[in-house]
Amino acid sequence: MSEYRRFGHTIKEHVITVPWDYDSPEDSAETFELYAREIIPPGGEDKPALLYNQGGPGFPAPRPLGLSGLLAKGLERYRWILMDQRGTGRSHRIDGLSPEADRSVERLRLLRQDNIVRDAERLREHLGLEKWSLFGQSFGGFCITSYLSLAPQSVERAFLTGGLPTLDKGVDDLYRTTFAKLKYRHDLFTTQFPWVQGRIEEIINHLDNSAEILPTGERLSSRRFRTIGLELGRGSGFDSLAYLLEEPFRTVDGEKRLRSDFLSQVGSRVSFQSGPLYAAIHESIYGGVGKLGATNWAAQRIRAEFPEFAEAGTYLTGEHIFPWQFEEDPALRPFRESAQALAQHEWGEKDAMYDVAALGAAEPVAAAAIYLDDIFVPFEDSMATAAAYRDLRPMVSNRYQHNGVHVDGAGILGELFRLADDH
Template sequence: MSVSYRQPGVVLTDHRFTVPLDHDAPDGETLDVYAREVVAGDKAGQDLPWLVYLQGGPGFGANRFIGKQAWLERALKEYRVLLLDQRGTGHSTPVNRQTLPLRGGPAAQADYLTRFRADSIVRDCELIRRELTGGAPWTVLGQSFGGFCAVHYLSTAPEGLSTAVITGGLPSLDAHADDAYRAAYPRVERKVAAHYARYPQDVERARRIADHLLAHDVVLPNGYRLTVEAFQSLGILLGGSDGSHRLHYLLEHAFVRTPQGSVLSDAFQEDVQALLSYAGHPLYALVHEASYGQDTRPTDWSAERVRAEFPQFDAAKTLTGDGPLLFTGESVHPWTFDCDPALRPLRETADLLAARTDWRPLYDPERLAANEVPVAAAVYHDDMYVDTGHSLTTARAVRGLRTWVTDEFEHDGVRAGGPRVLDRLLALARDEA
């Protein structure tokens, strides 16, 4: 039963949907998928078109907005919005170290997790759309990985879409995970250089922390083992609009003097574990590289293998000289599962996923070349998470897709830019800009 309630300026309604685990076996096992409907308070009784939001990730539930925050303010002027917790995330049937053993051993868990990629998410959307709209097509807003899902939607079920709007999420149609990471490491290096240019005092701070971690076995209060590689992965912050500033403020209070000498402060450790822990979104770590799988090539821990091609990211080598320590970005490694207590029981499952060679194609270039759905995409000029070159190549492959290439925003522009980003993209899709 749906339940409605209010926040300032909006009416919210909780929805739960039952979907097949495997859409090719609709009479088999099922999952719950949760979604939150949002409508402007003064339009609650009106017959409005629907916009479904596909969150970035993979593995994150939809944003928990309060009132008309961020892009929602613009959307609610004309849409009834559905904030979807994609399968396995948020308030949907959970996937984590506590629930996966219900499947059986690691092999059964890995098989189960193959059902949590963009193809299954889009088929969930189609079932939900028919239930909510009576069959009418809706608009999709895809952020980051949500954009990957939107391109899959255009490839497989364009009849379900009236418009597609994508922000920071145009994927390569044919790149292997290796290609994605070979493009990513140089981008990350540029972001780190820009951070140090802004905050030159952080060069010595980061080196000091890394040197301490190489010499000490540091375990955070939640049981996370803070290695130097894990510390470097805090560079994931640098892809957001305020990420450089957040990293700077984190580094400035790293050490405290004690009777035993300088140690990493409790405050620093508390902040770091909140940033690094996957306890709230373990599915991200499990299927992040699998979201690139499209052929018989295994992903085979791509980020880890490709990192070896960029020795400048080796902290131990850096500290033998006087150069700046390089942070890393959006990547998952085998050691991620060894460091994080929320992931340790799932290491073998993750290894089996990395070895799979039976991935289905996610995109249909021929169908995209014949696309008739109005599509607009924001492509951020030097996006740390999604390669700009790959995105522009895909933009040219989708008939009628209009791009807005901008360096005004980072990857989180749809949040940081408030209503402006969505307003601009809707205008482009409607040929009004």
């Protein structure tokens, strides 16, 4: 363990060895080093611990450049534990440069929320804590729901933002809901910016008939361009996309071309270079829910039910992952075969990550920010899951989109603290 001072706080780094597969015999299990950063406020060595469960999946814990907003609010009561989830950051990052064994389906299927919880339990024991509290944004809330299913006795309180997963809806039905909500957001976007739909269609037609090359060297297809719709689920997404789309073309030697700055910005939006695991394991986090076996590229199949989002459609798509992205994105090509195998993996009852009975009996008080217009984690499903908790106090809001905690983290966490205190 190393220790240093930063931002007037004590930073401790923890590294422990944990198994990849907790079902393997202990004497033969493959292992990796799990990393966590602890932030202790001045005089706060004895404050209780709050584990940060990162959204994603496939991304590491935050790397603070200062202590403000959400982190500062948490430090009023807790010391933060920022754990890099398995396969991310300093917890054995997996990407295109990793050995083939790390990119295998056998390894990818072990990166879901249930094993993240088991890693966290090993870390809690290493820290000598009988209990700790949990914070989770988005996928981090999925991890919390799994935590309270598997080890509720280790949890004091739980705070979730945009992260209450469906407990009984298979991924096909879930994506029917998210595509419907994405359609609403796209229509609202084009209502507020009436010129945008024509511009999107102009760009689609251009990309279908002209070769435009991204800074990373590959041709940009119209279907990949449409994945910039992820922004529609973020608080400033409408304005961000409108600025991007307002003047994308220029004329070069009499030929209509996309501007280089436009291609650069689109390239950064559609590339998974910073987090390829997000795409590689995304649908697997729903495996075993709703008694559905293989996810079988659910987003690709369900989009065909919505003409606006189908292959010939002209609506922007959201966080959904499609098999052709593993052909077109250089960062995903090394995962092509394993992602295909993971999509065909048959998830069974033993793979279930949530236990409704355990949630209903779990003693920890929970508080959750639930967003009415969330296109990532649907409101109706979140409320149904909230009702399954023994004691979850909801903060329901239409003020924020899915990334509300990045807009007003201190305000939201403060309200969740107040709700949890009121008992």
